[in-house]
Amino acid sequence: MSSQGVAGDWATRVNTSVPNPARIYDFLLGGKDNYPADREVAEQLLALAPVARAVVHDNRAFLRRAVRFLTQEAGIRQFIDLGSGLPTQGNVHEVAQAVAPDARVVYVDNDAMVVTHSRALLAGDNTLAVEADLRAPDLIVGNLEVRELVDFDQPIALLLVAILHFIPDEDDPLGIVRRFRDALPSGSYLALSHGTRDVPVRPDMSAEAMAEMGAKVERLYQQTTAWIVTRTRGQVERFFDGFDLVDPGLVEIQRWRPDDRHTMLPGGFYGGIGRKR
Amino acid sequence: MADYLPTRLRGVDMTELPPERGGGPTVRRMLVGAHLRRLRTDRGLTREQAAAAIRASGWKIHRLENGQVGFKERDVVDLLALYGVGDPREVAAFLVLAREANAPGWWHHFGDLLPPWFRAYVDLESAASLIRTYEGQFVPGLLQTEGYVRAVVGGALGVAEAERRVALRLGRQGVLGRAGAPRLWAVVDEAALRRPVGGRAVMRGQLARLVEACGWPGVTLQVLPLAVGAHPAMVGAFSVLRFADQALPDVVYVEHLTNAAYLDRREEVEQYLDVMEQLCAGAEPPDKTVEFLDKLLSEL
Numbered sequence: 001m002s003s004q005g006v007a008g009d010w011a012t013r014v015n016t017s018v019p020n021p022a023r024i025y026d027f028l029l030g031g032k033d034n035y036p037a038d039r040e041v042a043e044q045l046l047a048l049a050p051v052a053r054a055v056v057h058d059n060r061a062f063l064r065r066a067v068r069f070l071t072q073e074a075g076i077r078q079f080i081d082l083g084s085g086l087p088t089q090g091n092v093h094e095v096a097q098a099v100a101p102d103a104r105v106v107y108v109d110n111d112a113m114v115v116t117h118s119r120a121l122l123a124g125d126n127t128l129a130v131e132a133d134l135r136a137p138d139l140i141v142g143n144l145e146v147r148e149l150v151d152f153d154q155p156i157a158l159l160l161v162a163i164l165h166f167i168p169d170e171d172d173p174l175g176i177v178r179r180f181r182d183a184l185p186s187g188s189y190l191a192l193s194h195g196t197r198d199v200p201v202r203p204d205m206s207a208e209a210m211a212e213m214g215a216k217v218e219r220l221y222q223q224t225t226a227w228i229v230t231r232t233r234g235q236v237e238r239f240f241d242g243f244d245l246v247d248p249g250l251v252e253i254q255r256w257r258p259d260d261r262h263t264m265l266p267g268g269f270y271g272g273i274g275r276k277r
Numbered sequence: 278m279a280d281y282l283p284t285r286l287r288g289v290d291m292t293e294l295p296p297e298r299g300g301g302p303t304v305r306r307m308l309v310g311a312h313l314r315r316l317r318t319d320r321g322l323t324r325e326q327a328a329a330a331i332r333a334s335g336w337k338i339h340r341l342e343n344g345q346v347g348f349k350e351r352d353v354v355d356l357l358a359l360y361g362v363g364d365p366r367e368v369a370a371f372l373v374l375a376r377e378a379n380a381p382g383w384w385h386h387f388g389d390l391l392p393p394w395f396r397a398y399v400d401l402e403s404a405a406s407l408i409r410t411y412e413g414q415f416v417p418g419l420l421q422t423e424g425y426v427r428a429v430v431g432g433a434l435g436v437a438e439a440e441r442r443v444a445l446r447l448g449r450q451g452v453l454g455r456a457g458a459p460r461l462w463a464v465v466d467e468a469a470l471r472r473p474v475g476g477r478a479v480m481r482g483q484l485a486r487l488v489e490a491c492g493w494p495g496v497t498l499q500v501l502p503l504a505v506g507a508h509p510a511m512v513g514a515f516s517v518l519r520f521a522d523q524a525l526p527d528v529v530y531v532e533h534l535t536n537a538a539y540l541d542r543r544e545e546v547e548q549y550l551d552v553m554e555q556l557c558a559g560a561e562p563p564d565k566t567v568e569f570l571d572k573l574l575s576e577l
Contacts, residue, residue, distance in 0.1 A: 010509050014554040016547070030523050035547055116557045120462050120497040123564065 013112040019224040021166065022114050026086045028056040033086055033117070041223060048216050051201040055268035056162075059193055062253035062271045063161045064090050066191040069246075069257065069273065071099040074189055076157045078150045079105045082134045082180075083163030086114055087121045092159065097126070104149050108132050108140055111225075134163065135171050137179040155187040162269065164239065165195040166226040177239045186276050190243050193253050193271035197230045201267035210267075236270045243274025306344030307525065308539075309375050311404045313353075314342040316360040330359040343522055348375040398530060398537070399445075403452045405459040406521040409553050411501075412514045413466040416474075416483055419450055420463070420490050420498075425483045428475030453495060462497040464556045470500065470573055481577055488570050491563075499560040500569045508559065509552045517550055 011017075016035040023038040024045070034042070045052050070076040077100055081092050084107035096103035104126045107118045110133040118129035128149050132140050140146060150156060158180055167173040181190070197214025200207060214230045221228040237250050248256065252266035256273075317327050317338075324335035324342075331337075331352045340346045353375045357368050402408060410417050416425060423443065430442045452458060470487075473480040490496045501508065516530045529540040529549045540546055561569060 010555045010559060013558045014551075016551045016554065032519060032523075032527060033550075035551070112558045113554055116554070116562075119562050119564070120499070120557065121460070124494075 014116070020111065020113075021221070021224050021226045021228075022085045022109070022111050024224065025056055025162075026088065028053050029060065029088055031086065031088060033113075041220060044220055045217065048220065049201065049213055051265075051268065052217075055201070058254050059162050059269055059271075060088070060090065062193055062256055062269070063092070063159070063191075064095050065257055065259060066159070066161070066271070066273055067092050067095040067157075068099060070157045070189055070191065071096045071103060074155075074157070074275070076155055076189060077103050078154060078156045079103065079159060080108065080140070080146070080150065080156060081105060081159040081161070082108045082140075083160070083166070084109050084114065084118060084129075087117050091122055093122065093124075093127045102126065106130060106146050106149060108134065110134070134160075135167065135176060137176055137183070141180065141183040152183065153185055155189070156184050157189040157191060158184065160190065160192045160239075161271075162193050162195070164192065165228050165230060168227065168229050174238060174241075178241070181242050181276060184276055188276045189273055190240065190276070191271075191273045192236070192239055193269045194236045194239075195228060195230045195268065196232065196236065196270050198233055198270075199252055199267040201265065203265065233270060236272075240272065240274040243276050245272050245274045305374065306347070307404075307520075307528065307541075308344075308401060309348060309371070310342040310344040311401050312371075313356060313360075314404070316357070316362065317342075320360055322359070327356060327359060331355050343520075343525060345522075345525075350375070399449055399452075401518055401528060401530075402449070402459065404520060405518040407460045407462065407519040408516060409462045409519070409557075410514070410516040411464045411466075411510050411553060411556055412469055413510065414469050414472070414514065416469060416487065417461070417463045417465065418446060419453055419461055420487060420496070421446065421450075422479070422483050422486045423447060424475050424479040428479055453493070458495050460495045460497070462499075462557075464499045464501050464553075464560050466501045467503045467569075470570070473577070477577060481574060484570050484574050484577070488567055488574075491567050491570075497563050498566045499557060499563050500566055501556060501560040502569075505559055509555050515549055515553075517546070517553055 016023075017037050019037045019041040023034040024042045026032075027034040027039055027042045028045075049055075067079070070079070079092055079096060084092070092107070093103065093105040096105060105122075105128070107122055107127065107129045108131075109115050109118065109129075110131065112131065115129055115131040123129050126149070128145055130140070130143060130146060132143065134140065141152070160177070164173050164177075167176065177190070195214075195217075197211050200210040201213075205213075218228050218230065233250065240250070250270055250272035253269045253271035254266040256271045317324075324338040328335045328338045333352075337346075341348065341352070350372060353372060354368065357371060362368060362371070408419075415421075415429065421429070426443050426446045427439075430439050430446070453461060470484065474483070487498060491498055514532065518528045518530065520527075526541050526543065527546050527550065529538075529546050531538045531540070540549070
């Protein structure tokens with residue numbers, strides 16, 4: 001197709017030859033927007049942790065249950081989905097608008113391909129896709145388009161689902177969440193899930209083996225455009241400073257208000273929802 | 278786009294690529310399957326009714342129509358009979374396709390027009406869940422006005438043939454209106470929007486139609502401005518069809534002056550998809566399209 005000379009710097013915005021977490025996640029969910037470099041890492045991940053595919057499905061299921069809870073029980077009508085990833089089945093606005101057709105959703109991601117897909121496939125009257133990095137909270141809460149769709153005087157649900165484990169401590173993830181929190185009115189919510197190596201993902205697995213698996217996964221992701229850092233329960237809980245966790249608190253995502261009894265073995269990710277005081 | 282496809286299979290210049298391991302759906306199977314589906318639904322038959330004719334289950338029909346299993350000659354003959362396809366030449370040609378459908382990697386060069394019974398691209402298009410297309414010279418076929426189609430089709434063809442093509446092209450557009458319609462995500466070069474196909478009035482109508490289409494729920498339109506300079510798809514237009522079924526591969530469709538190619542080998546498809554991603558990321562975002570079209574209209 002394109003020769004180097006013609007393509008010029010076109011490939012710099014969307015580079016399919018470097019493994020990308022959003023596309024690895026897409027592959028694990030059974031999507032078709034992934035490339036050999038992504039699949040190579042995903043296959044290595046599955047070899048290390050065969051449960052990974054189940055865990056990402058569990059994470060999507062957690063997101064659906066969280067959005068349904070926020071819309072139905074907490075009465076939330078505004079969502080900001082940070083690190084939203086490639087569009088898939090059961091996107092946030094679809095779940096929310098099934099309950100409340102007037103629900104508004106902002107999808108934020110720093111990946112050009114993700115935002116391009118989101119603008120094309122998700123954006124509409126009550127949805128918006130924004131290219132921004134969650135490490136710059138002020139640029140997101142101050143974004144004029146965001147402000148046009150979202151009323152910061154009304155409760156907002158902030159979704160940080162399977163994204164903060166891509167933010168290393170030196171980028172001050174606690175400070176980032178705090179700045180978002182301070183921009184939200186009281187009665188707003190934070191829904192969050194986060195990779196952990198606390199909980200063995202197999203019954204026959206020791207804590208040491210799980211910790212070792214976690215370390216290997218972290219190393220594997222060092223080939224990708226975003227490194228992973230797993231955190232302990234105590235570390236994840238601190239993201240909820242200033243929020244009151246709703247039942248059942250911060251738990252393995254599979255245990256968070258499961259809608260059937262046949263859930264997978266819990267583990268891999270912590271999840272919880274908190275209400276801002 | 279392909280309102281027409283091969284009629285003749287003898288003497289075609291066909292490059293066979295080595296079969297991939299494990300089989301699975303191929304474009305040819307999908308084309309044959311999609312056509313069988315259309316014949317069945319045109320007759321108003323359920324999968325179960327069709328299944329009874331070949332002593333099978335509705336699930337088997339589902340898999341046949343998705344191109345997930347190979348075709349047995351006897352089954353195809355029985356189904357065609359049930360669907361009222363009686364012309365022996367039609368049946369024979371269909372059987373050739375069905376027989377060849379088991380080898381993956383299709384790259385056919387066809388010099389002929391599509392026979393009325395085999396509107397392959399149209400069938401595939403209507404079975405797709407997402408159609409991504411880049412057009413450098415034309416407004417995408419699914420969004421063309423009648424005047425624009427006439428201007429494109431007219432000329433060298435006889436009146437009857439031209440009318441047939443216009444009808445086919447406009448008929449194709451029905452796919453966007455129906456329930457479960459595929460989503461269309463198109464990138465159109467500014468050059469195609471500036472070329473006054475059919476003259477000023479026709480082009481104004483066409484641009485107005487595009488403005489309207491931007492408001493349709495299943496349509497996303499992005500403009501690739503001339504100002505971007507050289508870009509990765511200057512070689513020409515192509516489409517990538519995606520199907521809801523996880524087992525079905527994406528299919529790339531490329532049309533040339535005298536032939537068309539369907540690509541289903543993953544490595545090739547991914548090169549096209551990669552270029553499509555770059556075009557979509559480099560083009561104006563969809564929410565700027567109406568503004569862009571309004572500006573063109575004001576200058577026309």
